[in-house]
Amino acid sequence: MTFNQLVWKMAKRNKGKYIFYYLCNSFAVMFFFMYATVYFNKRIVEVKELESIQDALAIPGVALVVFTVFFINYAHRIFTRRRRKEFGLLMTLGMSNRDIVRLLLVENGVIAAASIASGLLAGAVFSRLFFLVLMNSAGMGQVPFHLSSEMFGYSIAAFMIVFFISVGITLYLTLFRSLTDSLKSDRVSDKLKLRSPLLGGFGVALVSLSALMLYFNYLNESNPGGDGMVLLIWTIALLFGLYIALSQSMSFLIEMAKKHKPFYYRKLLFLTSLEYKFKQLTAILMLVTVMGMVTIFYTTLLLFIYSGTEKQVVENHPYDIAYVETETKNNISEKELEAIFDANPIKEHLTLQLFDYYEEDPYWEDLINRYTFVPLSDFQRLTGSSKEVREGEYLYFHNQEPEYAGGDTIYENGLTLDEGNIRMDFKESIVKKHINYMNYVYTEYLVVDDSEYEKLRERLSKGENSIHLVNVEDWKKSEDDVEELEQKLMENNQTTPPFLNEHFSYLTEEELLAPSSKIADYNYQRNSGGIMFFVSTFISVLFFFGSFILLYLNVFSNIEQDKEKYRKLYKIGITKKEIQRLIAGELKVLFFFAPLLGTAIAFHYIVVFAKDAGGIMQNPSFFLHFLTIAGIYLMIQTGYYFYAKRKMMRQLELN
Structure with missing residues (x-):
């Protein structure tokens, strides 16, 4: 041969x-x-x-x-x-x-x-x-x-x-x-190298302790921003405890079952067989648990972020389109603007006057403070507020959501400007998002009386600017119009001298003066979120299928040995029906224990991360997405189980 x-x-x-x-x-x-x-x-x-x-x-x-x-x-x-x-x-x-x-x-x-x-x-x-x-x-x-x-x-x-x-x-x-x-x-056969009920109990305790510490120490009042090190340490501890628990938990369970003799002897064959399987499959069960946990948590989180894109964009952009106009840049007439949005008419166009004043900080060397002044009448039209301010006073307007605005600010201590020649008193803070974020403007404004504004502008300003805030009929259909506006502004800007501002030297003129719009941010978020959601879905499908293959490989790779084992059990009096129940019970544990455990851990992480958004009860869509993803995962695993069970019975000739 x-x-x-x-x-x-x-x-x-x-x-x-x-x-x-x-x-x-x-x-x-x-x-x-x-x-x-x-x-x-x-x-x-x-x-x-x-x-x-x-x-x-x-x-x-x-x-x-x-x-x-x-x-x-x-x-x-x-x-x-x-x-x-x-x-x-x-x-x-x-x-x-x-x-x-x-x-x-x-x-x-x-x-x-x-x-x-x-x-x-x-x-x-x-x-x-x-x-x-x-x-x-x-x-x-x-x-x-x-x-x-x-x-x-x-x-x-x-x-x-x-x-x-x-x-x-x-x-x-x-x-x-x-x-x-x-x-x-x-x-x-594979030998059981270690059997320690005490170690199994320690593993279960370590998993529980890690989960509790992660919940109470991550995103708490003393650490509102979260702590990556806290997350890393307790996650490692949880995974370490999980491996120990998977390896020795059945030994721990058997030790507990021995205290109830009738139950122990009735389930003796089932428990000892599972103990052997768990020790033999510790690495696989660990991998399936972690795959399930990562898949469900990662997919749920991305789905929550992706589905909330529109809400987030609307909150971040009070107006559909916004852009800054200087004395020489981004100049476009009202007629030209209306012509660009002819198919998607402009419903509202608000113009906000402002000027910037830069001054060296008296206490910190090389630090330049920026003061952006806005007239009271424009602020009232923008916010619908009836706030008043006298000469020599100012309102501190922080254009930000309250939860993101905090800390000390130089604007709340009164101002001394122009080398001490101008003294202004702080009156009140207003913290609310009313203006789109743009590269050229900061989030902090000083609102002064109109007459005071004119005096300050003549004395301090090197040039007045305007913020244009536009709402259209349907912002979701404004993509082509916004692109046309950007193109028109760029063409106009090329006919004027370069815009030089030493305080924005890290940005190009195009970046500095680019319009801000809901549709651009929406498309960006949908693009990035959509791709990540696509990838997470692909990885999920892979892990779903891969976890079944791994379990299937191990269960059916020893089919000849299992057949011989059950044949011997049959000879000593174990009935075929009892063997079928034993096999079905083992397969249930092997196919559902790790996925259910991974689902539970994923839910714990979702609860932990939901604290940053007010808690899981304040975000029902977060919980609904979790139920959807976890439900699909367990449904697929159920299909795997019935397929494996039917094939196992057929190959063991027990049907």
């Missing part, structure tokens, strides 16, 4: 294992490639609005790499573990180590090549489908689907590195283990 004939006969004999192993690797290539179609998309990389997204995409990318490394390595380990007996038998018949290496390299090389070809093909098809469905549903139709050499190159390279590391480990274990160990590998 030639070497090639031997390889072919072995492949036919183990075709089920080969096919399943090939599919796992093919899926891994497909996962890499589908993610690469997003990460290396030209629109995402090149378009200015989306530049910040590139770094954000690295976060789920790292999660994908970690998962795939574990996924490929575990699939390969399961594939080769039950074949070591074959290699041992071949070595007893005279096959050399060189021949074993050649055999492994040939079969794995063929599988790798086939996996890459089919994975790339499937990835191209399904990534196109994902773009059509998710990008359009997320309002991201302007991000086109395309393929590039980078997508193919990085996907193949990432897979090959992980794949050949796994093959190298297998070669080492096969060649450097004793021949006896290889021959009896299919009859040796």
Whole structure:
């Protein structure tokens, strides 16, 4: 028999294992490639609005790499573990180590090549489908689907590195283990290295303590802005406790069950079998729990942010369009402005006069204070306020939401200007958002009487400016009009001398004088949020599917040993119905324990982060999004369970 004939006969004999192993690797290539179609998309990389997204995409990318490394390595380990007996038998018949290496390299090389070809093909098809469905549903139709050499190159390279590391480990274990160990590998079960109920109780206590400390110490009154270190420390402690609990919790549970003898003896077989499974699958259960937690929390958070984009934009932009006009820049007549918004008529156009005065701080060297003065009449028209102010007094108007405005300010202590020649008294603070944020203007204004404004302007001002605030019929349909306005202002500005302001040297003229609009911010938020939501959905689908594959691999990789175990139980009097109940109970725990635990931890993190927005009860949409994502996740897992249960019963011939 030639070497090639031997390889072919072995492949036919183990075709089920080969096919399943090939599919796992093919899926891994497909996962890499589908993610690469997003990460290396030209629109995402090149378009200015989306530049910040590139770094954000690295976060789920790292999660994908970690998962795939574990996924490929575990699939390969399961594939080769039950074949070591074959290699041992071949070595007893005279096959050399060189021949074993050649055999492994040939079969794995063929599988790798086939996996890459089919994975790339499937990835191209399904990534196109994902773009059509998710990008359009997320309002991201302007991000086109395309393929590039980078997508193919990085996907193949990432897979090959992980794949050949796994093959190298297998070669080492096969060649450097004793021949006896290889021959009896299919009859040796995994040993339980440690059994400590006390350690299991400690793990449960550490998880509970970490969750409580995270809730009470993150975003509390003494730390309103949150603390990344607090989050990191208690998250690490929680994950550490979680691993210990998963490893030893069944030992702890058995110890508790022994105190109730009738229950313990009635469930003895079930409990001891689960203890073995939990210790054998600790790493997988940990991975599935963390995947579920990250998937549900990350997707819920992004969905909440994405769905609240419109509300946030409206709050940040009191007016649909706003721009600053100086003596020489952004000059456009009312007639020209109305012509631009002819199809989407202007409903309101408010002009706010102001001037800036800069002065060195008397106490801090090289610090320049900026004072922006606004006449009282313009402030009253802007806010609808009836506030009054006398000469020599000023109102401090902080154009910001109250929750974001705080701390000491120089404007509330009275002002001494023009080298002490002008003294003004503080009267009152008004904190509310009335003007869109723009690069040229600050959020702090000093409101003075109209006559006082004229005197100060003549004495202190180097030039008066105006803020134009515009509302149109429908701001969501104003994208083309806003772009036309920007273009018109740029054309007009090019005919005037360059705008020089030493205090804004870090900004270009175009950036400094650019209009602010709801639609531009809305599109930016929808673009960035839509892409992140798309990526999180993709990662979620991957993790949903991957968690099932990992559990499926382990449950069905030992099917022959399980069949022998249940056959022996049947011989000593355990009925077929009792065996069916035992298998169903084990599968329920294995398929639902980790997902439910991950869901619970995700909900805890959602409650913690919701404190920043007033609490979970004040944000019902946050809770609703969580229920939706978690419900879908558990529904899919339920489908996995019934499929696995039916197949398990059929393969064990218990139906």
